[in-house]
Amino acid sequence: xxxxxxxxxxxxxxxxxxxxxxxxxxxxxxxxxxxxxxxxxxxxxxxxxxxxxxxxxxxxxxxxxxxxxxxxxxxxxxxxxxxxxxxxxxxxxxxxxxxxxxxxxxxxxxxxxxxxxxxxxxxxxxxxxxxxxxxxxxxxxxxxxxxxxxxxxxxxxxxxxxxxxxxxxxxxxxxxxxxxxxxxxxxxxxxxxxxxxxxxxxxxxxxxxxxxxxxxxxxxxxxxxxxxxxxxxxxxxxxxxxxxxxxxxxxxxxxxxxxxxxxxxxxxxxxxxxxxxxxxxxxxxxxxxxxxxxxxxxxxxxxxxxxxxxxxxxxxxxxxxxxxxxxxxxxxxxxxxxxxxxxxxxxxxxxxxxxxxxxxxxxxxxxxxxxxxxxxxxxxxxxxxxxxxxxxxxxxxxxxxxxxxxxxxxxxxxxxxxxxxxxxxxxxxxxxxxx
Numbered sequence: 001x002x003x004x005x006x007x008x009x010x011x012x013x014x015x016x017x018x019x020x021x022x023x024x025x026x027x028x029x030x031x032x033x034x035x036x037x038x039x040x041x042x043x044x045x046x047x048x049x050x051x052x053x054x055x056x057x058x059x060x061x062x063x064x065x066x067x068x069x070x071x072x073x074x075x076x077x078x079x080x081x082x083x084x085x086x087x088x089x090x091x092x093x094x095x096x097x098x099x100x101x102x103x104x105x106x107x108x109x110x111x112x113x114x115x116x117x118x119x120x121x122x123x124x125x126x127x128x129x130x131x132x133x134x135x136x137x138x139x140x141x142x143x144x145x146x147x148x149x150x151x152x153x154x155x156x157x158x159x160x161x162x163x164x165x166x167x168x169x170x171x172x173x174x175x176x177x178x179x180x181x182x183x184x185x186x187x188x189x190x191x192x193x194x195x196x197x198x199x200x201x202x203x204x205x206x207x208x209x210x211x212x213x214x215x216x217x218x219x220x221x222x223x224x225x226x227x228x229x230x231x232x233x234x235x236x237x238x239x240x241x242x243x244x245x246x247x248x249x250x251x252x253x254x255x256x257x258x259x260x261x262x263x264x265x266x267x268x269x270x271x272x273x274x275x276x277x278x279x280x281x282x283x284x285x286x287x288x289x290x291x292x293x294x295x296x297x298x299x300x301x302x303x304x305x306x307x308x309x310x311x312x313x314x315x316x317x318x319x320x321x322x323x324x325x326x327x328x329x330x331x332x333x334x335x336x337x338x339x340x341x342x343x344x345x346x347x348x349x350x351x352x353x354x355x356x357x358x359x360x361x362x363x364x365x366x367x368x369x370x371x372x373x374x375x376x377x378x379x380x381x382x383x384x385x386x387x388x389x390x391x392x393x394x395x396x397x398x399x400x401x402x403x404x405x406x407x408x409x410x411x412x413x414x415x416x417x418x419x420x421x422x423x424x425x426x427x428x429x430x431x432x433x434x435x
Contacts, residue, residue, distance in 0.1 A: 014069055017041050032078065037085045039067060049081030051088050055097045062088055062098050108194055111155060112148030115140045115185045122188065128287065136181060143167060143178040153195040155186065160201045161210060168212060172223070173373060179203065204386060223370035226378050226424075233425045236333065242308075243329040245301050246316040250330070250368060252298045252422050254375045254392055257368045259283055261324040263315040268294070268302055273412050275299055279394075290394045293415040295422035330368050375421065388417055 021028040021041035029050070030039045040050045040063075047067040053060055064084040065076045076084065088098035119136055127133050141148070146162045147155055160182055167175045183201035190196065201207070224232060233251060236244045250260045255277075262283050269278050277292040284290050294302070305315050318325045372393055379389035391410045 014039065014047060014067060018045050018047060018069055021045065034082055034085065036089075037081060045069070049076055049078075049084065051085045051098070053088070053092060053098070055092065055099075060097070060099055062102065064088070108151040108153045109189075110148065111144065111150050111152055111185070112141075114152055114189060114194065115144065115148075118185060118188050123184075135177075139174070139178045139181055140185070143174070144182055147182075152186070152189045155195070155200055157200040157206065157210065160207065164207075164211065179207065223373035223377070224366045226374055226381070229371075229374055229425055230427045239333070241333070242305070242316055242318075243325060243333045245305065246325055247330050247333045247368060249298055249301045249316075251371045251425055252295055252301075252418070253277065253292045254372050254421075255279070255292065255394075256285065256372070257327055257330050261316060261327065261330070264313050265302070265306060265315055266313070271411075274415060276411060284394060286394060286396055291409055291411050292392075293411060293418050295419050297422050297426065327368075334366060334368065378421070378424065379417075384417060388414055392417065 017028065017030045017039055018041050021043055022045050025043050027043060028041050030041070031037075032039060036051055036053055038050045038052055039047055041047045047069055049064040049067050051062045051064055053062065064081055067081065068077050091098045091101050116137075119140060123136060124133055127136070143166075144163050147159050150159060160179065163182065164175045164179055167178070179201055183199055183203075186195065186199050186201055190199065198206070229251070233248060236248045246260050249255075249263075250257055253260070259279055263277065263279075267278050267280070269276055275294045277294055277298075279290045279292065281287055281289045302315055305312075309317055314322075314324055316325050317323070318329070376389060376393065378384075379392075388410060392414055
C-alpha cells in the first residue's frame with residue numbers, strides 16, 4: 001500500500017469536506033488516496049472514516065471511527081483510519097465479514113466485567129484466605145488494566161504482554177501470577193463460548209517466546225541468581241546456626257519458609273524408594289498435603305538437628321522452648337551475605353542498618369521465598385518438564401476437574417530431579433561479583 005499522506009493534506013481534506021457538507025446541508029462522502037477508505041461527513045459537520053468493501057458479492061460500509069476535525073479535535077487522524085481499514089481487510093482475508101466481527105465484539109463481554117464476575121462465582125469460594133482473595137482482585141484490576149475494557153474475543157498475545165511488561169523486571173513473581181490468572185479467566189471465557197482459538201496468556205511456546213529473559217536483573221530484586229546460589233550455600237555451610245541450616249534445607253526442598261520453620265521430625269517418612277517430607281494440608285498454602293523427596297544432604301540436616309535437639313518435636317526450634325524459628329531469623333542469614341556481595345569483600349564503610357536500608361531502597365535484597373523462583377528458572381534453563389517443576393513447588397496444575405483425575409503427585413519422578421538440584425547447589429560456581 002502507498003504511504004500515508006502528509007499531515008497538511010489530511011487537514012485540508014477534512015476542513016474542505018466539512019465546509020462543503022455544512023454549506024450544502026447534506027450528508028457527503030469523500031474518497032481518499034487509499035482505495036476503500038472514505039471520509040463520511042454529516043450535514044452537522046461531524047465526520048467519520050468509513051471502509052467500503054465487497055463481501056459475498058454485496059457492497060458494505062464499515063464505520064471505522066470518528067475523524068478528527070481541526071488540530072485540537074478529538075478522533076482518528078488519517079493514519080489511524082488507514083490502520084483501522086487494514087485491520088478490517090485482514091478479517092476479509094480470513095473470509096470473515098468485518099461488520100459481523102465488529103458486531104460480535106460489541107456484544108462480547110469485556111474482560112474486566114467478566115473477570116470480576118467469574119472470580120467471585122468460581123474462584124473466591126475455593127480460597128480460604130481473605131488476603132489471597134484480595135491479591136486476585138488486585139491483579140485482575142490493577143495489572144490487567146490494559147485489557148479490562150477489551151472484548152474477550154479480541155484479546156491477543158500482544159495485549160497480555162502489555163499487561164506484564166511494566167512489572168516484568170521489578171515484580172517478576174507478581175507478573176507471573178498475573179499472567180496465570182489472566183490465563184484462567186480467558187480459559188473460562190472460552191469454555192463459556194465468549195472466545196475461541198488459542199489462549200494468548202499461555203506461557204509455554206507462546207509468551208515465553210516474546211517476553212524478555214533478563215535473569216540478572218531479576219536476581220537483583222527478590223530472587224538470587226542461579227550463578228550466585230552455590231556460593232551462597234557454601235557460605236551457609238560455614239555457619240553453625242539453626243537459621244543457616246533452615247535456609248539451606250529450604251533451598252534443597254524448595255519449600256516456603258513457613259513450611260520449613262514449622263517442620264516436625266514425625267513428618268519425615270521412609271518410603272521404599274527413599275525418605276520424604278510429608279507436609280500436612282493445614283500447613284500448605286493450597287490446603288493439600290504435599291510430599292517432598294529428600295536428598296542425602298537434606299536428610300543429613302534433619303539428623304544433625306535431631307542430635308542437637310533430642311527433646312524437640314520441631315526440626316528447627318527457636319530460642320524459646322516449643323517455639324519455631326521466626327521468619328526474620330531466616331532473613332538475617334541472608335543479610336551478611338548480601339552486604340558482602342554488594343561490598344565485594346566487606347568494603348561497605350557505613351553502619352550495617354544504614355547499609356541494609358540503602359540496599360533495600362535499591363531493590364538489592366533477596367528473600368528466602370525468592371529461592372523458589374531461582375529453582376524455577378534453573379528448571380526452565382535445564383529442560384525440566386513443566387509438571388515436575390510445578391509439582392516440586394506445590395503449585396496446583398490445571399483446572400479443578402483435571403486435578404480430580406490426576407491424583408498422582410509424581411513423588412518418585414521428582415526424586416531424581418531434587419537429587420540433581422542438590423548437586424547443583426553444592427557445585428563450585430564463582431559469582432560475577434567475586435571476579
